[in-house]
Amino acid sequence: MAALALPLALPSGATATIHTPYRAAAPDAPSGSTHTMMLAPLATSGRALGSPLAEGLPERSVKPFSLLGVTWGDSRTDLEGTVQVRTRAVGTGVWSAWRDVESHSEDAPDAGSPEATEAGVRGATAPLWVGRSDGVEVRVVPKRTGGVRGALPALPKGLRLDMVDPGDDPPGAPSAAPSTAGAPPSGTGPTSEAAPSDPVDDPVDDPTRPGDKGDKGDKGDKGDKGDKDDEPGNADEGDVTDPTDTTGTDDELPVVPALTQAETEKITGRHYIGARPRIVTRAGWGADESLRTEDFLFTDQVDTVFVHHSATGNDYDCADAPSLIRSIYRYHIKSSGWRDIGYNFLVDKCGTIYEGRGGGVAKAVFGAHTLGFNADSVGVAVLGTFSDDEPSEKALAAVARLAAWKLGIYGHNPAGTAYLLSGGSNKYRKGVRVSFNSISGHRDGFATECPGTVLYDDLGYIRRKAAALQGR
Known part of the structure; x- marks a missing residue:
């Protein structure tokens, strides 16, 4: 497939910088x-x-x-x-x-x-x-x-x-088991002093866990529209970054390690930010960087996290997740003709978080995940199909941790709202300014089944958990 040309203009609502990064050499085979x-x-x-x-x-x-x-x-x-x-x-x-x-x-x-x-x-x-x-x-x-x-x-x-x-896993690929560093102990509020052994999952009898279907991705979580942090234009610029984010450098590591909340606050200068979770990088899951378009594309900021399911089915083991992600990556590029994998992040059933589209896990990378609303948003895909099946509690907790950190970098409350300018979808015409929950489902911006009815019903739980992880 011929390399895709760089955009000369972006869809409405996107202001981007183009960055030519270090390009990892293609593997011999x-x-x-x-x-x-x-x-x-x-x-x-x-x-x-x-x-x-x-x-x-x-x-x-x-x-x-x-x-x-x-x-x-x-x-x-x-x-x-x-x-x-x-x-x-x-x-x-x-x-x-x-x-x-x-x-x-x-x-x-x-x-x-x-x-x-x-x-x-x-x-x-x-x-x-x-x-x-x-x-x-x-x-x-x-x-x-x-x-x-x-x-x-x-x-x-x-x-x-x-x-x-998908080919073989890269040599020295990281374990699929997620690190728990920076996660609060079960049943407590967030803490900046959590130890690596602290559990990340909620107890089965937690009344706020996904079994409470009353909020169905509830719009009631939009209650703090007046929060200054959620007004358009108040988030930091897209060059906000984490000095220990190693992706896109000539010394790329397989994992961005987890930090405690105190360490994350010190690095970012932010309060109300979740601890940085452990993230398996593109090198960690074995992305062939020779496939994608060379340059990275960024938008101004991250105002909204859109949750997706990959719709690839649930018949995979956690050890298969890197192979599954390499397959989606190759399918998006070689079969669909895109510049890179569409999602910014992916999460497997064991709660492991993976970097998706290249450009740096802390950056506002312009993705291809929510038609009409890719500008100033992040797409997180839970690997699986959740039209009828319940996602694992570990996966939901991982999405919450990721959202608490990523939205916190850009000054947003996961339980708040934000406005995005539509680039045109089958639900909102181009140019319309739309209010979204800071954590929304794909179907909120586009008439689709994604992220599946069951996962969509869990979004209220994810919002509450992410807000708590920020200390709200």
Whole structure:
């Protein structure tokens, strides 16, 4: 894929600086690969005169892969249909049952931006993690609109299956187990003197944990609109940084270590900031830096954290998370045609936090995660699908820790609100000034199922926990 050109102008609401960083040398043998196969009309479809044909691939053997998705030629065209796959596991030879692939992926660059309109950008389903596989079968069926007698839309042109092999983990990859340094003891308020052995999870009988569904991502958490810190323009500029943030340097480390709240306050000069959590860097999860566009892009500040689910399914072990992230990274670049992975951060079911899009974990990096609201925001994806399944308590606690730290750098209360200027979405027209909770779900800015109903219902809990971690 040709390298994407740098934007000459940003979507509304973004003021960016462009920085050419140290570029890590590509590995001698780049890890991972993408294998594609064009879909074709299925023999059993289109029997009715004028009926659009279903497309797919008959059962076949393929090169080993671990993640897949379906892409098509025009990113502005929606896939109005159902996508299903079945795969054969390497080693056992056992075929899976048919699995659904989310046909819409609204984690995307802003409309009209060069990243969204550059040649080579494709429409894409959400990626699906299937584990190590060497056989596949695919079917894409048009979805009837307007009821039983409604029309069948044509499928997008250029449908293909993209299969990603994530390659091997980098030598000396960090443990998936998250550090607890800087986290408060269970059942207490935040502290700046927490020891590395302090637990991070809430007790099962904590009345504020996600079992309390009363707030459903509640808009009631917008109560402090008058908080000066939440007014537009009052956050620090985008050059706020952490001197120990090693990402983007010529001595990149696999992990940004956790700090206590006192250490974090000393480094940033901020009060009401959560302790910096342990973050596995791009080097730690094995990003091939030769894949992405070379330059980094920044916005002014971080006003809002948008929570997502990756929609990649829940059938992964924590040890698989680096491979899963490398697969999403390669899918976003090689299959969708973006400049880098779309999310700023990712969190696995064990509560490990990973750096996403490059540029530095403390910086206001311009991402591609919430169509229309990528400016002045951060996208955090919890690895998994949470339309029906509950995310782990460790994952929720990690999102809260990350949000308490990241919003604190820019002077924001996680339980407050902030305004963002729409770059255009299917929910808010371009140029509209929209009030969001400082921690919002993807669906708050775009009409989508993301981050899944169950995870969305947990956002009120995440806000309260993050605010407490800041000492509010």
